[in-house]
Amino acid sequence: MGGFAAIGECMIELSGANGDQWRMGFAGDTLNTTWYVRALAPADFPVDYVTAFGDDPFSDKQRAFLAENGIKTAHSPTITGARPGLYAITLTEAERSFTYWRSDSAARQLADDMDALQRSLEGRRIIYFSGITMGILSPRARQNLLSAVSGARRLGATVIFDANYRPRLWENAETAKQALSNAFHVSDIALPTFPDENALFGDATPEETAARIASYGVKEIIVKDGTAPALVVENGQQTSVPAIAARAVDTTGAGDSFNGAYISARVAGMDPVSSAAAAHRVAARVVEYHGALAPMKEARKAFGVIPVDQTNSA
Numbered sequence: 001m002g003g004f005a006a007i008g009e010c011m012i013e014l015s016g017a018n019g020d021q022w023r024m025g026f027a028g029d030t031l032n033t034t035w036y037v038r039a040l041a042p043a044d045f046p047v048d049y050v051t052a053f054g055d056d057p058f059s060d061k062q063r064a065f066l067a068e069n070g071i072k073t074a075h076s077p078t079i080t081g082a083r084p085g086l087y088a089i090t091l092t093e094a095e096r097s098f099t100y101w102r103s104d105s106a107a108r109q110l111a112d113d114m115d116a117l118q119r120s121l122e123g124r125r126i127i128y129f130s131g132i133t134m135g136i137l138s139p140r141a142r143q144n145l146l147s148a149v150s151g152a153r154r155l156g157a158t159v160i161f162d163a164n165y166r167p168r169l170w171e172n173a174e175t176a177k178q179a180l181s182n183a184f185h186v187s188d189i190a191l192p193t194f195p196d197e198n199a200l201f202g203d204a205t206p207e208e209t210a211a212r213i214a215s216y217g218v219k220e221i222i223v224k225d226g227t228a229p230a231l232v233v234e235n236g237q238q239t240s241v242p243a244i245a246a247r248a249v250d251t252t253g254a255g256d257s258f259n260g261a262y263i264s265a266r267v268a269g270m271d272p273v274s275s276a277a278a279a280h281r282v283a284a285r286v287v288e289y290h291g292a293l294a295p296m297k298e299a300r301k302a303f304g305v306i307p308v309d310q311t312n313s314a
Helices: 029-040 057-068 114-121 131-135 139-154 173-185 194-201 206-214 254-267 272-286 296-303
Strands: 004-007 011-016 022-027 047-050 086-092 095-101 126-130 158-162 220-223 230-234 237-241
Touching: 004 029, 004 114, 022 029, 022 057, 029 047, 029 126, 029 131, 029 254, 029 272, 029 296, 047 114, 114 139, 126 131, 126 139, 126 254, 131 139, 131 173, 139 158, 139 173, 158 254, 173 194, 194 206, 206 220, 206 230, 220 272, 230 272, 237 272, 254 272, 254 296, 272 296
Parallel strands: 004 047, 004 126, 011 086, 126 158
Antiparallel strands: 011 022, 086 095, 220 230, 230 237
């Protein structure tokens, strides 16, 4: 099977159009990353989104949207009576805020069926998940998820994790610290965002974030920090990679697009520093569009043409 599998929640996204008119789309942190992996990885590189769907018309639209854009859904279950989560974006200039409705989200049950989850991850080259994936699950389902990811890792998968801390998803900060630390422990590559790590763990600098995550055994760490440089750490070697100026109209999905471009660059055989530079280029282009999912062709233009070497890691 090989290829890439992301685990998480596909939500209905409502973004403002004119006045009280709203535009409906689909998004979610790991889905956004998957979108950019699909846009930037070779066409024959399998890309799957592992989640759970409801049995309602909007869930049918989700499945159709993913299929139309070349994203498969592995063994993602359908949950009777469930439906997608929903969020609305409001903007103040280019900065965004979110309002969520997700208590009935089918994705909250994505790790309840351990057999289906394990089959979805079987034989993968890359597995990606986030702290939001962890945060929407019950404590038992979090353990199921980590067990399934760990099992796939033992069989050769490269595991990539972005803590993406969102306080409202968690029972309390201590639970979040433990769960996210456990996720880092089973990861090969970490793609954290410094303000999130500062908010939860109290790291004073990106270097402190990198050092803490390295203590979990992670060898490749890229600490994102908005428009500030990204800190790339590989086997203890630190490099600062500057961001790229952009005419931002909507920063929704900026970090997710960075992650997708970084993963795609590593798939193409680029080293971590060059991959972070390519990821900055893509993120700078993405924020010039409204909504989390910029057109795939625009992401490809920003990414550039890269020789593909499928023998390289990540």
